[in-house]
Amino acid sequence: MDKRKLTLIHDTIKQYQHIIIAPHGRPDGDCMGTAFGLQDMIRATYPDKRVYVVGEEAEYVKFLGRVDTIDDDAFRGALVIAVDTATKDRIADKRYDKGDFLIKLDHHPNVDPYGDIVYVDTTRPAAALIILDLYALFKDEYVLTPAGIRALYTGTLTDTGRFKYPGVDGDTFRNIALLYDLGLNAQDVYKHLDTRSEAFVRFKGYVLQNYKKTVHGVAYIEITQALMREFDVNDEEASSLVNELGVFEDCPIWVLLAEYEEKIVRARIRSKGPVINEIAGQFDGGGHPMASGANLGTWDNAKKLLDALDEHAKAYKASNRNAS
Ligand SMILES: [Mn+2]
Structure with missing residues (x-):
């Protein structure tokens, strides 16, 4: 965890009134969980800010939230945060560079360090855990509602194969413990993820x-x-x-x-x-x-x-x- 850079990201979020969160195309549970978790955290903490999630949807994680359809004007003067996306050509909404400032927030190898702030932590087995690093660092300030708690848990679950994949460590569970302390309803997430046609x-x-x-x-x-x-x-x-x-x-x-x-x-x-x-x-x-x-x-x-x-x-x- 790079506390200096996370502080910079925190200050940048505070500075902007319009924030657009951009996941990758063919979205998975982690990029959507990260996006909707971050959206919830910013909205709940700063009710005056307008925060959108743009891009594509995936059927099995629609329960986390729906993406916004916004016109080009919405990008003017906005902070764009690309999440869980290693290379800029993988960002679903191609207008990611039409904002005022771009942050890359990811956990894949940093093969394409795009953006004004590049925050890449490959030690984190899910991008959702990076949002929790940010939350933990400014815990007194940030607010998460049940929707954001659910999104960040779902992101971590899906990218770690329910805590089975390499990269899961003590820090993973320390962050997940924060979600339980906040009242996470894990059974509700499993109910959604385990339903099949x-x-x-x-x-x-x-x-x-x-x-x-x-x-x-x-x-x-x-x-x-x-x-x-x-x-x-x-x-x-x-x-x-x-x-x-x-x-x-x-x-x-x-x-x-x-x-x-x-x-x-x-x-x-x-x-x-x-x-x-x-x-x-x-x-x-x-x-x-x-x-x-x-x-x-x-x-x-x-x-x-x-x-x-x-x-x-x-x-x-x-x-x-x-x-x-
Ligand atoms: Mn991921």
């Missing part, structure tokens, strides 16, 4: 019956547009199943390949050992060492990605054998 459950059955494995242990599933139509699920729901393939002892890497509306194939790559974000980087992607994404374009490129990951898994297993 029957179509989705049937599709999950398909994934569990039809995944494949490469020779050296990359488990993967291929999901076409036709398949999603057949099961009546959308790409967002389909992609959320990636970690169903993370359970095999002989597969340190697993991948979900899905064809999106524009016929573009994307990959979600996960690992429980080998670092995979460098390989993702070779396929127009990137992310965390154990969780990355890649834009493949075609199924041909998907094959190339699987080949590269298979080689990687082979080398990983060989080095483990030598070490033991």
Whole structure:
């Protein structure tokens, strides 16, 4: 945690009357939880400020709040805070640079340090926890209502796989303890996150019956547009199943390949050992060492990605054998 920079961010928020919070495209629970948590905290603390969240929506986290539709004029003189977004081209609302001042607030590797203030803390396993760092630092000043508490909890839960992923540490739980002290209703969040359509459950059955494995242990599933139509699920729901393939002892890497509306194939790559974000980087992607994404374009490129990951898994297993 960089207290000096967080203080600078706090002072900047105080200075601006109009604040626009900008998450990434294809939003996930963390970027929406971070955005609506920050919006709630600023609104509740400074009722005179106007605070918007712009961008896209995701069905499964709509319970956290709805994005605002604002015209270009709203950006004039505004403070824009981009959250959970490593590179500026991933920000959903392309008008992010039309404001007066831009803050980048993120926890991914800082490959594109855009903005007037760049706050990147890769030790935090969810961006929502950075909002809680800010809250904790100015606890006497900041107010969070039940909506913001719920949003920040949801963001942390979804990005940490419910506190399972690497990066979760004592600081994570110290911040989450703040939410419990504020009256968090965790059961209410689980109720929302654990509700599934029957179509989705049937599709999950398909994934569990039809995944494949490469020779050296990359488990993967291929999901076409036709398949999603057949099961009546959308790409967002389909992609959320990636970690169903993370359970095999002989597969340190697993991948979900899905064809999106524009016929573009994307990959979600996960690992429980080998670092995979460098390989993702070779396929127009990137992310965390154990969780990355890649834009493949075609199924041909998907094959190339699987080949590269298979080689990687082979080398990983060989080095483990030598070490033991
Ligand atoms: Mn995140």
